[in-house]
Amino acid sequence: MPHSKLLQQLSASPVLGVSMASVSLLRLDRLGGLAPGNKAFKLKINLEVAREQAVSRLVTFGGAWSNHLHALAAAGQENGFQTVGIVRGERPPQPSAMLRDAERWGMQLVYVPRSEYALRNDPVYLERLTRQFGPCHIIPEGGANTAGVRGCMDIVNYLPPETLGGGKMVLAVGTGTTLAGLVAGSGNGREVIGISVLKGARGLERDIECALEPFAQRDFAPWHICHDFHCGGYARVSPELREFIEEFERIHGIPLDPVYTGKMLFAIYSRLRDNRWHGPITAIHTGGLQGRRGFPWLATADRL
Numbered sequence: 001m002p003h004s005k006l007l008q009q010l011s012a013s014p015v016l017g018v019s020m021a022s023v024s025l026l027r028l029d030r031l032g033g034l035a036p037g038n039k040a041f042k043l044k045i046n047l048e049v050a051r052e053q054a055v056s057r058l059v060t061f062g063g064a065w066s067n068h069l070h071a072l073a074a075a076g077q078e079n080g081f082q083t084v085g086i087v088r089g090e091r092p093p094q095p096s097a098m099l100r101d102a103e104r105w106g107m108q109l110v111y112v113p114r115s116e117y118a119l120r121n122d123p124v125y126l127e128r129l130t131r132q133f134g135p136c137h138i139i140p141e142g143g144a145n146t147a148g149v150r151g152c153m154d155i156v157n158y159l160p161p162e163t164l165g166g167g168k169m170v171l172a173v174g175t176g177t178t179l180a181g182l183v184a185g186s187g188n189g190r191e192v193i194g195i196s197v198l199k200g201a202r203g204l205e206r207d208i209e210c211a212l213e214p215f216a217q218r219d220f221a222p223w224h225i226c227h228d229f230h231c232g233g234y235a236r237v238s239p240e241l242r243e244f245i246e247e248f249e250r251i252h253g254i255p256l257d258p259v260y261t262g263k264m265l266f267a268i269y270s271r272l273r274d275n276r277w278h279g280p281i282t283a284i285h286t287g288g289l290q291g292r293r294g295f296p297w298l299a300t301a302d303r304l
């Protein structure tokens, strides 16, 4: 698909009384492949690292609806790697649709108690995993490593050059890896605004500064994090968020997920409604649509 086709300007039809015509959406959810979205970008260079190290097994971590586990299982299936997913908590009697996809794509799922999952960044524990699974490349939860940032720098290449000049670029933020890639990749032109989907994500700004350190020789775009739109916390949905998502999808016919992209567009809608943001806005649709299946109230909208 030509890159420019991924950028979609929203129509002037109002959503809950607000026109979002100043917003263009970069539809990374439409890139193709088994699991499109920002997670595929975070994994790309990680796959190269594994190839260089001549290891054929990739190991990572996530919960029962993790977009990152889903994307790694997809990348393993598409690129001929064995994959291992360390899953937080016990195997549910009815595994989630995400876990069923991952298994179908050949991922070995290893369920661990929360106390063990808490060790996921501990070097001693990672040594133990390497002994257990043999030569492997271990990727942190959420794909949050330097290779992940580097991979996300490529997202900028999917934007027409004229959109890099001015205005705001807005995206949902979990670990901040994708935001760091955009900041390091887009030069000092436009402002990058991250909408945190976690409540009280203390230390997020510091984490992003650390993620940017290896790229310090580049020009960085100015950036900041907005903490006002977690809507109750990670994967929580407030009545206002639900109403917004249902209306946005009805008006624009673009599917959102309630965990990330729904909150990001709800933030843009709120700022436009309150006359606090003006001018062109490029919003990054980071994908994650598989997660819709975890929200029964969205099931009927799956034909979008």
Ligand SMILES: *Cc1c(COP(=O)(O)O)cnc(C)c1O
Residues within 6 Å of the ligand: 037, 038, 039, 067, 068, 142, 172, 173, 174, 175, 176, 177, 178, 179, 257, 260, 261, 286, 287, 288, 289
């Ligand atoms: C993981 C994810 C994000 C957040 O990415 P980070 O790099 O962790 O900040 C945003 N949107 C979607 C759909 C995601 O799956």
